Amino acid sequence: MRVVDAFRQAYGGEPTGVWHAPGRVNLIGEHTDYNDGFVLPFAVPWGVTAAVSPREDLTVRISSLQAPGEEQVLEDVERAEGWARYPAGVVSILRGAGLPVRGADIVIDGDVPKGAGLSSSAALEVSVGLALNDLYGLDLEPMALAKLCQKAENDFVGMPCGIMDQAASTLSKQGHALFLDCRSLAGRAVPFDLSAYGLQILIINTGVHHELADGQYAKRRQDCENAAKHLGVPSLRDVTDLAAALSRLSGDERARTQHVVTENHRVEAVIGLLRAGAVQEIGALLNASHLSLRDQYQVSCPELDVAVEAAVRGGARGARMTGGGFGGSAIALVADDRVDRVRTTVEQAYAERGWGAPTFLPATPAAGAHRLR
Structure with missing residues (x-):
């Protein structure tokens, strides 16, 4: 295993263990998690593998195969820089919670x-x-x-994300999506085997790299909190009469509220269709979600819009941007026999605009975080 070889080379011994945590795709329920709403992510086959041994002192030594020559030796985890702030933040938060966490030697390998x-x-x-x-x-x-x-990402890294990404990584089950209520934190595994229907989720990576910490994400969250305050509700999840709520709001707050409330309904509608075996019908809800993210939440970008429009034109049942926005990936619900046509249509649309070619990844629901050895 590559990460074990790297650990031996870095620290001169065997790691005590190796752990894997997956990334995720969010099928639907975007920017709802920090509004106490509903989300429906699933874990993907790609993730981060960590080879780790404990230490007797408090020092954390950490290196990554994706950043060769950039080992950080941290007697004080607060001094971590760049990518190392994420794992160092976890150490800091665990210690801050009064948990008995000493130091560790860590080698990371991510795909x-x-x-x-x-x-x-x-x-x-x-x-x-x-x-x-x-x-x-x-x-x-x-x-x-x-x-x-x-909490590590919120307080240590300074990125005000909701709970969805970490919950999807820890709780997901192979062959299932995770229906998560972000208020109660109740999660339920929902069977999501598209191959039985001759369908697949195709990830379209635009190649545009977003850095959410630039304030746009935080501004959207603030808009939502302001709207909830004006409406006198704990969060936008509590809005029951959308028309009445919108009549009391204006500008960005009105638009954000419209997205969050309708997106929560779309998540519940997708769950209903999956339960009924009407999987093809979720495509229309993916399309509606994208339009709402583009027009009401304003977190899309030209590369995402073109990917979504071209995918649908190429025969996808539906498509939308996924993740925080401002770049990143779109997903498309595609019949197995239409995948090549969808890819070609998206590639041509990018080429016509002089953009770099997007990459395509078929996403099957994978298992959540677990120990490998």
């Missing part, structure tokens, strides 16, 4: 396409968090671990 909106950061946090949970006998349940990893 989640960075910036594709597939939650490479959550996979990094969860892989290290699960390792520390096992090595130090913390006995954290998967959701408790997800919440601590989210």
Whole structure:
């Protein structure tokens, strides 16, 4: 195993164990998690693998196969820089919660396409968090671990994400999507085997790399909190009469509210269609979700819009941007015999605009975080 070889080379011994945490694709329910709403992600076959050994002192040594020569030796995890802030943040938050976490030697190997909106950061946090949970006998349940990893990203990295990404990484089951209520944190595995219907989810990575920490994500979250305050509800999830709510709001707050409320309904509608075996029909809801994210939430970009429009033109049953937005990936629901046509149509649309070619990944629902050895 590549990560074990790298660990031997870096630290001169065998790692105590190896853990894997997956990235995720969100089928539907975008920007609803931090509004106490509903989401429907599933884990993808790509993720982050961590080879880890505990230490007697408090020092954390961490290196990554994706950043050769950039080992960070941290006697104080607060001094971590760049990508190392994610795993260092997990150590810091676990210690801050009063848990007995000493130091660790860590080597990371990841194959989640960075910036594709597939939650490479959550996979990094969860892989290290699960390792520390096992090595130090913390006995954290998967959701408790997800919440601590989210706290690391919120408080240590400074990215105000919701719980979805970390929960998807810890709780997902192979062949299933995860229906998660982000208020109660109740999660339910929903069978999601598209191959039985001759369908697949095709990820279209635009190649445009977003950095959500630039303030746009935080602004959307603030818009939603302001709208909820004006409406006198704890969060936008609590809006029951959308027309009445919209009549009391204006500008960005009105638009954000319209998206969040309708997106929660779309998640529940998709669940109903999956239960009924009407899988092809979820395509129309994916399309509606994208239009709402583009026009009401304003987190799309030309590359995502073109990918979605071209995919549908090429024969996809439906498509939408996925993840935080401002680049990253779109997903398309495609019949197996239409995949080549969809790919060609999207590639041609990009070429006509002089854009770099997008990449395509078929996404099958994978298992959540687990120990490999």
